[in-house]
Amino acid sequence: MALYAPLGSFAVDRGPAAYAPALCQAIGASLTGLLFNIEANATPSADGLSLSAQEQQARDRDQANAANAAQLEQRCSALSVPARTVTAIDHSQGLINYIADHARLHDVLITGSRRSGPLSDRIMAENLLFETGRPLLVVPEAHDGQFAARRIVAAWDNSRNAARALGDALALLPQIEDVVLLTVGDEKAIRSTLDQADLVAGIARRGIAASVERRFLNGRKIGEALQDTAIELDADLLVMGGCGHSRLRDFLLGGATISVLDNPRLPVLLSH
Structure with a gap:
């Protein structure tokens, strides 16, 4: 490390x-x-x-x-x-x-x-x-410094970056017992040939409990919605891909990534 x-x-x-x-x-x-x-x-x-x-x-x-x-x-x-x-x-x-x-x-x-x-x-x-x-x-500046990774919330949009981030977390952290795949309903549509049961089963084959949660922005930035939900679900870690949108400022860095980096409220693992 x-x-x-x-x-x-x-x-x-x-x-x-x-x-x-x-x-x-x-x-x-x-x-x-x-x-x-x-x-x-x-x-x-x-x-x-x-x-x-x-x-x-x-x-x-x-x-x-x-x-x-x-x-x-x-x-x-x-x-x-x-x-x-x-x-x-x-x-x-x-x-x-x-x-x-x-x-x-x-x-x-x-x-x-x-x-x-x-x-x-x-x-x-x-x-x-x-x-x-x-x-x-x-890691937030005010974090108490205690490490835990029993439950993680992974921002999931079926993208390469999301898959990379989840894979990195699972490979790095053997303490993970519970994975919550989090989708934000009024963000971009998720294209996949798999349903929620397939996603859960794929993670469960590792001996890890898994579930899928869906949330809506309700006027929040997506980074706020992701962190709000991770904290609500008592997650030790938020996992997400560093992804891109088409906006000029976000040509490489997606809006979710920007808002989380601007104000991380729990440890966040990002992969790109």
């Missing part, structure tokens, strides 16, 4: 930095922490700071980032999770490509949802979803 947790959003007792070690412990995986001081090469500000003061701020940020790496390693050690941290950035190919290169060597990339700053977790998540070829697990 890989964790992306930059200096500005790292907290070892909550959110993705707490969730990632717990997930690794549960499934017997190791963790690579990508902990970067992404402000290290920020351009000088107009607030009147001298060059020496700016250099001192950069050193302070580097020290804080190193302390974060030590905290993550200590937490992993306490959970008997093999771990390593990467704190140096190679800017030659760009930050996103550098993170993506690391993520491609791991089963999943775990990140947060903080929206502040030009390189916010939210912006990075949107880009990394399409660059890594690996599922992205977004």
Whole structure:
């Protein structure tokens, strides 16, 4: 597993930095922490700071980032999770490509949802979803960090992306006991030669309970409807494909994906 947790959003007792070690412990995986001081090469500000003061701020940020790496390693050690941290950035190919290169060597990339700053977790998540070829697990900043995956809700529209996301979740998380396939009734029509009984039977052959739920938007964004239902059904995880609509802004990223990334309220596994 890989964790992306930059200096500005790292907290070892909550959110993705707490969730990632717990997930690794549960499934017997190791963790690579990508902990970067992404402000290290920020351009000088107009607030009147001298060059020496700016250099001192950069050193302070580097020290804080190193302390974060030590905290993550200590937490992993306490959970008997093999771990390593990467704190140096190679800017030659760009930050996103550098993170993506690391993520491609791991089963999943775990990140947060903080929206502040030009390189916010939210912006990075949107880009990394399409660059890594690996599922992205977004954990809300305020999440208590406890991992569970007994029940998952999978957004289902019979698309390649939805199938990929569900398959990734089932392959990664042996703790899954119950899958709810969730369709939103007033969204796009679902084309399939299979009925609900076939869908349920296909998952049940894995020894996993399954059911199909249908909901309507009722004035909500689709991302809100998906998360509302997942929380209503007491799901530990929302699983969905990162899919596209034809709108200009959404030429790669679908409306459901955008609204979930904008405000994740439970851990969300996305695949593209």
